[in-house]
Amino acid sequence: MTTRHVRTRRVPVAVLGVSVVLTVLGVAAVLAGGPQVRILVLAVTAAAIGGYVATTHPLAIFGAFAAVLGFAPFVHLPGTDIPMLLVLSVGIWVALVSVPGVEVRPGWCEMWVVALAAVALLSVVATRASASSLIEYVAWVAATATVIPIRFLPSAARTMAIRVFVSGAAAASVVGMLLLLDPSGFVARALTFTGIDPDRPNIQVVAGSEMVSTRLNGTYLEANMAGFILAGALLLALAYMSGRARAVLALVIGAGLLLTLSRSALATVVVALVLLILRTGGRRRDRMVLAGVAGIAAAAAVPAVRNRLLDSFGPTDRGTAARVKALQDFSGVMDGHWVWGLGWDRPEFRDAALAYQANFVANTPLATVYRGGVILGLLVVVVMIALVVRSWRTVRRGYVDAVLGCSIIAFMLVSLQLDYPAVTQPSATVMISMLVGLSMRHGRPPDDGQALASAAGSATPGRASRQ
Numbered sequence: 001m002t003t004r005h006v007r008t009r010r011v012p013v014a015v016l017g018v019s020v021v022l023t024v025l026g027v028a029a030v031l032a033g034g035p036q037v038r039i040l041v042l043a044v045t046a047a048a049i050g051g052y053v054a055t056t057h058p059l060a061i062f063g064a065f066a067a068v069l070g071f072a073p074f075v076h077l078p079g080t081d082i083p084m085l086l087v088l089s090v091g092i093w094v095a096l097v098s099v100p101g102v103e104v105r106p107g108w109c110e111m112w113v114v115a116l117a118a119v120a121l122l123s124v125v126a127t128r129a130s131a132s133s134l135i136e137y138v139a140w141v142a143a144t145a146t147v148i149p150i151r152f153l154p155s156a157a158r159t160m161a162i163r164v165f166v167s168g169a170a171a172a173s174v175v176g177m178l179l180l181l182d183p184s185g186f187v188a189r190a191l192t193f194t195g196i197d198p199d200r201p202n203i204q205v206v207a208g209s210e211m212v213s214t215r216l217n218g219t220y221l222e223a224n225m226a227g228f229i230l231a232g233a234l235l236l237a238l239a240y241m242s243g244r245a246r247a248v249l250a251l252v253i254g255a256g257l258l259l260t261l262s263r264s265a266l267a268t269v270v271v272a273l274v275l276l277i278l279r280t281g282g283r284r285r286d287r288m289v290l291a292g293v294a295g296i297a298a299a300a301a302v303p304a305v306r307n308r309l310l311d312s313f314g315p316t317d318r319g320t321a322a323r324v325k326a327l328q329d330f331s332g333v334m335d336g337h338w339v340w341g342l343g344w345d346r347p348e349f350r351d352a353a354l355a356y357q358a359n360f361v362a363n364t365p366l367a368t369v370y371r372g373g374v375i376l377g378l379l380v381v382v383v384m385i386a387l388v389v390r391s392w393r394t395v396r397r398g399y400v401d402a403v404l405g406c407s408i409i410a411f412m413l414v415s416l417q418l419d420y421p422a423v424t425q426p427s428a429t430v431m432i433s434m435l436v437g438l439s440m441r442h443g444r445p446p447d448d449g450q451a452l453a454s455a456a457g458s459a460t461p462g463r464a465s466r467q
Contacts, residue, residue, distance in 0.1 A: 062157060070166065072193075073225075123372040127340050150433070169233030231262075231415070239407075255298075266299075279406065
């Protein structure tokens with residue numbers, strides 16, 4: 001037995017021992033301490049148990065990360081207010097070390113992440129750092145940095161994680177539709193763990209010139225966030241699924257996406273598909289054109305979607321009017337705060353009602369300037385331009401690269417220009433980071449059948465520790 005194998009076995013045993021000790025101490029502290037002590041102990045205990053799972057079954061952590069992002073990105077760690085997605089965003093770093101076949105070779109991607117984190121930290125310090133602002137900063141960095149473990153994940157494990165994410169998004173789409181048809185609240189009561197409050201239904205509506213339409217938000221809690229994640233899931237389904245599974249999942253996710261009535265998300269998918277059609281050929285192009293025509297017909301056939309699109313930029317379009325007003329007021333709001341921004345500890349970032357009143361610009365670069373200043377905003381713009389140029393140059397490498405490249409271009413030029421969740425919501429930040437990490441992945445993806453078989457084999461309990 002080699003020294004490497006001995007060390008591999010000792011690490012899980014050591015982590016298990018630490019987990020047991022912390023659990024025993026935690027139980028004693030919970031019984032004797034107050035509410036704050038209990039929350040702290042629960043968090044530490046969960047971290048210890050998570051560390052053990054991450055070192056013994058690392059692919060389970062990546063699967064859980066993908067499932068939470070796809071199905072319920074706002075679920076919290078039980079007994080706390082800590083988002084589960086952020087816990088798993090840190091956990092995948094620990095899990096990456098234990099995944100067989102990982103080759104970490106830092107490059108320009110890691111340098112850009114470090115640069116963004118450094119400039120953002122200067123902004124936090126310059127705007128009088130507080131505990132709340134540091135928490136916001138750490139959450140943003142944790143979500144942004146997920147690009148690194150995603151891009152170094154081996155091909156089979158990466159394919160497994162993306163398929164879990166797409167399946168989770170399809171399930172969320174179905175649940176969202178059921179919630180629209182659930183006057184009794186039975187489905188909402190069954191999903192309280194996702195953040196849904198059955199006593200206070202989070203129903204979003206949009207008024208048009210002819211009708212008032214209800215928007216799908218489901219387990220994403222907010223319609224634009226639902227559209228943002230479902231748009232990414234739909235495009236990834238085209239890249240990483242095959243055969244009937246691709247058709248069914250695309251249909252389910254696409255239906256949910258339409259019902260969100262999110263124009264920025266719909267426009268993002270349309271632009272990505274148009275670019276993909278332009279950069280591919282043969283039967284695949286023909287199928288995409290047919291799918292696009294079918295999608296347009298479906299959108300036109302749904303009255304709520306049709307009216308939502310036709311009312312765009314009209315007198316009843318309150319969203320456009322609010323965006324124009326925010327742009328007009330932006331320079332006055334930023335007066336005296338251009339260099340480092342208004343600060344990270346802003347209540348409008350955490351409260352939807354306050355965000356509506358503040359009406360800050362629905363644009364990712366300008367929202368970054370609003371919070372972190374023009375230096376950080378310019379750096380984000382440079383990164384976005386670099387991603388667009390790189391993505392356009394890599395779409396000829398193969399079908400998966402084409403889908404990923406066109407998706408990134410569409411998100412950068414459409415979704416991030418028309419909304420700001422990638423700045424304030426970790427789930428949206430993780431969604432973008434995952435797309436970028438997939439496009440910058442190490443190694444070529446295996447064919448669909450081989451990838452599925454390899455991923456299934458790698459996910460077998462205990463296999464990771466034996467290799």
